[in-house]
Amino acid sequence: MHILHISAECYPIAKVGGLADVVGALPKYQNRIGNAAAVMMPYYKTAYVQKATTTVDFCHTLVMHKKTYLSEVLKVQDTSLGYSLYLVRIQGLTDRKEVYGYEDDAMRFMAFQRVALQWVLQQKEFPDVVHCHDHHTGLVPFMMSRCEDFDLLKMIPTVLSIHNAQYQGQFSHELGWMLPRFRESDLGLLDWSGMINPLAAAIKCAWRVNTVSPSYMEELKQKANGLEWLLNHEKNKCVGILNGIDAETWDPNSDSYLIKKYSIRNRVSGRKANKEALCKEFELDASKPLFGFIGRLVWEKGADILPEIIDNALQQYDINIILLGSGSKEVEGQLEALKSKYKGSYNAYIGYEERMSHQVYAGADFLLMPSRVEPCGLNQMYSLRYGCMPIVRSTGGLKDTVIDLGEDGFGICHNETTVEDVVYSIGRAVTHFKDQKGFKEIQKTMMQLDHSWENSAKMYVSLYKQLKS
């Protein structure tokens, strides 16, 4: 099958979070089972893009509200990706350093989606399915089915993956001119609560919708930032498919970011060397149990309670904590401030640093994920693969991937995103850590789990096939 993924992020080209990891891996695994999957994303000025060798595949002059934007689609020459990659460059709109965070983001992603579809129109052979990811590409299914400019694409099935329903990309109807012409009677398909809502529009217009874990699908029917009714109404076309991980990028036995590579066999010495290096870098004590946190410092991740968790846990237990993340300035400030109070037992790197994240999975004993909302979560799966025990709030994908030690599992689960629940779980971890023999055995179990994309890639392909028949 010819599969076209359209996304705002894709690893290693541009990554903000797990969306990039998924879009950078799923097509590769789909190709391995006999498909031809490609990725189309905006051209940003990231390090990868600046170095990439490209050829111009298509040029287009986009007209929006009488203004013209010169655009081109560049094909990247990089066979190591495992899929074809196209970058949509729109002068003055996409060619910036950051992926998100600009005032005109709605306009940037609108323009991107329009040029992407113009490119599809020019193809000799149309894709068998167009797969969109999150709200940034949520207007694609509407445009393909309702805008006369794209009439020829009407019969191509569309799939929407919801990676995060918290963000919906709403903008005012006054900006409706950004869309190509459509019939006024179709306006309702774009609207949700008086705004143009790209995520809602995609849920209404895509042929199929999936969330990135089965539990998240169920949770969204109860709590979806205002879209609960819509998701219940559309439930027959919705399904949950658990993300996988790129077991090649995330393999402690070949991970070049690590101080020492290791496999299940030499996990104890390998993890020890990585822990020691990590502790040296962060001035921590490698003989104590080490707890890590990696992630965006936002409410969904429970970041607001992290400072209190750290404070309470370090007063109660003889442990070390290391944190890697960025986001809310207030939380960043609190986490920085704790450094001097707990010098030698707590340290943090406020920022984004790919190398360090790998080192934390390989060196920490436990990974904290007190998420309030976690559609899937990749951290816990990376953590398991590296033999680092996840401590998670049972929600969304965390519920689907982590089984508590008390139920013959390999992780620690708690019910609420509260300081009490997390600190209690840290206490359980400390007790468990004392039994080093048992702990090392469980590390083996964790590392043996198979979360690679193979299964899920097949599930997506069979979903597409249902749409073709």
Ligand code: ADP
């Ligand atoms: P989300 O997409 O909601 O942020 P996921 O668990 O799906 O959460 O994916 C997060 C990804 O981003 C993982 O690959 C994780 O290692 C990475 N990550 C998050 N924060 C940082 C950071 N500060 N530095 C390096 N990697 C990070």
Ligand code: GLC
């Ligand atoms: C989102 C979610 C995260 C998920 C990722 C990839 O960013 O917050 O839980 O793992 O997308 O699907």
